[in-house]
Amino acid sequence: MHTNIAAVAKRPSARRLLAATAGLAFGLAAAALPAQAQDTIKVGVLHSLSGTMAISETTLSDVMRMLIEQQNKKGGLLGKKLEAVVVDPGGGPNWALFAEKARELITRDKVAVVFGCWTSVSRKTVLPVFKELNNILFYPVQYEGEESERNVFYTGAAPNQQAIPAVDYLMSKDGGEAKRWVLAGTDYVYPRTTNKILEAYLKQKGVAESDIMINYTPFGHSDWQTIVSDIKKFGSAGKKTAVVSTINGDANVPFYKELGNQGVKATDIPVVAFSVGEEELAGVDTKPLVGHLAAWNYFQSIKTPINQQFIGEWKEFIKNPKRVTNDPMEAHFIGFAMWVKAVEKAGTTDPDKVIDALPGIEAPNLTGGTSTMLPNHHISKPVYIGEVRADGQFDVVWQTPGLVPGEAWSKYLEGSKDLVADWVTLKCGNYNTVTKKCGGS
C-alpha cells in the first residue's frame, strides 16, 4: 500500500495532483520520505518555536536553515543536497516533547545529525535518545559543564570559557578590582552549578565567605525591588562589589530596569551577565545599563571580515535589517562547519564514523580565529568581555590572549576535579585520573 502511493508520488504530474489534496498530503509526505532520503542528507533542527523558550531558540532554528541553504548553494555535501528537517519541541514545561521529537527526527526522518536544544533540562532529556539510537547532537549554548557524552558535541562555552575569565576580569585593575561578590541566578541547574564552581574559585583566590552573597530567584521573576536593594546594601561595605548574574531569559529585563531605576551604576556595582546577549537587549532601553558587562565568545560588534559577511547574510536571509546576531548563533556556525568537514573527511554521514572524525577538526570562528574540536567534545574559543553600549550592542573591553580550550569537568569542584573526558584515546567521558577508571554512564 505504502509503496504504491510512493510510486505514484514520484510521477511529477501525479505528485502535483496529490499535493493538492490537502488531507492526503500528510500521510503521503511520511510515506514518500524514505524514497527521498536517497537524494538528500537530512539535518535535524530541534529548537523551540513556540512556548517560553521560543524567544531565544527561534533565531537558532532560522540560522540553521540559513547555513544549510548556503551549503547547498556551495554544492551540498558528498554530492548530495542537504535538507533541513525543522521540528518544534515546544518550549517546556513539557520537556519530554524534546525526547519525542528527537526520536521522531532520528527514526522517522532518518536525519544524519541534529542541531538543537537550549536549556540544560532539554539536553538531559534527549541524551538517552541520542545514545540509544546512536546519533549526533550539536549543542550551541553556554552551559554548566560537568558532562561529556560520546553522542554530543558542545559548541557553547563551558564554565572555564565564560564564567572564570569574567571573574578574572572583574578582579583585574581594569575591571575595578572587585573584592565582594554577589552571585545572582535563576533557580535551576545551570546557575546552581556555575555558582558552585565560582564560589570554589573565589575562595581559592582568598575571598572570604562573608564577601560572597548568593541569591536565587524563580523563573520569570519580575519584582526585583528587594533583591536590587539587598545588592545595594551588600555593596555599601566599603569594598568594591561586583554582581555575577546567571539570571536566565525573561527575568533579565525587569532586573536591569530595576537596577537602572534604583540608580545602580556600572561604575559603582558592575553586573556581568552570562545569559544576556544582543538578542536579549533588543527588548530593553539600554541607556541606564551602559557599562554593565557580558562575557561571551562572540559579539556582533567584533569587526572581522568574516563576521561582517555573516551579519550581512543573516540580515538578508531573515529580511529584517534590525535583527542582531549573538553567541549561540556563532556556535551553530562553527558546529555546522565542523560537521561538514568531518563528513567530508569520513566520506559518509554514518554517525559512528563522523563521531570519530570530529575531534581535531578545525573551523574558523567569526572573531577571526580558528576553533578546534577537542577530544572531550568541547571546542576551543576566545573569551570576550563586552560592555553594554547605548545602542544595545557591546563594546569589547577585554579578551583572552588566545583561544581557551573547553573543559568538560571543572577543576574547582570536589566531585569533578579528578575527572577528564577523552573520546579519542581513552574512549571515556568521565575518566578518573586518580583511580584510573572510567566512570561510564
Place this chain on the structure above:
Amino acid sequence: MPGLKEMRALCDRLVALVLALGVFAAAVATSRATPYDDALARFTADSFAETIEGINRLVASGNPLAAIVIGALQDGRLFFSAATKRVFIKDTSERWLDAADGRPIVGAAPADLAPVRLNNRLRGIVAAALGSLTLMSPDPARRLEAARAVFKSHDPNALPALDQAIAKETDARVKQALLEARASVILYLDSASDPDKIEAIGMIRQRGDQEALALLGGLPGSTSAPVKKAAAEAIASIENGLAVWAALQNMWYGLSLGSVLLLAAIGLAITFGVMGVINMAHGEMVMLGAYTTFVVQEVIRARQPALFDYSLAIAIPAAFVVAGTVGILVERGIIRFLYGRPLETLLATWGLSLILQQSIRTAFGPTNKDVGNPSWMSGAFELGQITITNNRLWIIVFTLLVFAGLLGLLRFTRLGLEMRAVTQNRAMAASMGIRTSRIDALTFGLGSGIAGLAGVALSQIDNVSPNLGQGYIIDSFMVVVFGGVGNLWGTLLGAFTLGIANKFLEPYAGAVLGKIIILVLIILFIQKRPRGLFALKGRAVEA
C-alpha cells in the same frame, strides 16, 4: 685642595645645565607642544592606559578647555582621528569642534573618526576628574554633582579646589555637600591628623546613608586605632538608623508588589469573581494590552516623536478598547455556550490562551518588544533613606484610580446596576427587561478591558513578550480566591496582604522559598475559610 673641588662641582653643574638646556631645546624643537596638546594626543592611542594618562595630564594642564573635553568624554562625544592624531568634540547641536582650541572646524571632519572608548575604571576616573574641575562651576546643580563625585572619589588632589570652593559657596545645600566631600578627602588623607579624621567621621556620620557606610567601611588598613574605633561606632549608628528605614522600605515594596497583583487580578475579579467564568485566557488580555502599548509607541515614534511622553495616556484607552473587544468576541464566540460548565470553560479558555499567545508570536515575533519608559516614569527619588522609583509610584496611583473607577461604574451607572442585577438573580433580572446575554458580553468585555489596562502598566516594569500574561495568571487567581470571590474590596485587601507578606518574607526566606511559604499559607487559609477573606453572604452564594 679646596679650589679644585669647587671647580669640579661648578663644572659638573655647568655640564648638567647644558645638558638640561639641550634636552629642553630638543623637546621644544620636536614637539613644541603645550602640556594640554600633549594630553590630547594621548586620546588618539585607543588604549585605556593612555586615556587615563591623558585625563590626568588634562587636569594638571589647567587649561579651561579641560573640563569641556572631559565632559565630552563622559557623554561619549569625544572623537579621535587615528590618522591625523587629532581630537574632536561633537557638541550638543552635532557640530564638530577642534579640541585643541575649542572652535568649530572648517570643512569636513576626518573620515576615520572613532569615539574615545571608556570602561568602568575610566568612567570612575572621568567622574572624579570632572568633579574637581567643575567645583567652581557657575551652575549650582553642576557644583552639587561635582561635590558628590569628589565625595565618592576622595581624591586628595581635589583638596585645594575644595577649600577654595567652600570659601566661595553661597548655596547651603551645595556647601553641605562640599563639606562632606572635604571630610571624605580628609578621612582618606595619610597626612591628616587623627582629630581631624575623627571630626570628618562625625560629619559623614550625619549623612546616615549607604554611601556614608561604604566610605567608612572602606578605610585602609593603615588607619590608626582611634580613627578605626570612631568609624566602627559611626557604622553601628548608621546601620541602626538604616534598619528602621529598611522596614519602611519593605512596606513600600510590599505596597508596590500588591498594586501590581491588584492590577493584574482586578479584571479577573470581574470575569471570575462576578461572573464565575474560570478564564484562563485572562493573562493574554493583559498581554494584548501591553502589545497595544507597543504599537501605540511605534506609531508615535514614527509620526509624532514629540508626543512620546504622552504615549501611555494614548495607550490606555486603546488597550482598553482592544482587550475589551477581544473579550466581547470571546464571550460571544465561545464562553456563552459554556455557562454552567466550569470544566469545559477552563479547557476552552486555556486553549484560547495558547492560540492568542502563538498568534501574537507569529505576528510580532517571539522576541521581547522594546516599550519605552516616558521620562516621568523613569528614575527614582529619595524619601529619607528609602528609594522610591517613579514607575512603581505611578503604578500604585494608576491601580487605585482603576479600582475607584471600577467601583464607581458598578455602583453609580446603569450598566453597573444591570451587571449586579444579572449576577445576583439572572431570572429576575431578565423578567425586569434586562437583556442578560448583552450584559454578560459587556461584563466580560469590561473585565478583559481592565486586564488590557493592566497590560499598559505592566509593559513599564516587565518585558513585553507573548509569555507576559502567563506570569500573572496564577497570582491573579490566588488574589481573587484569597480575597473572596465576588468581592472587589476583598481583591484589594487580598492583593496588598499578599504583596506585603511576600516582601517581608523575601529578605529572610529568599525569593523562591518566600513564594512557596505564601502558597502554603494560602492553602491553609482556604482550608479554614473556603470562601476567602470576604465571603459573599445571602442568595448570591447559591447563584
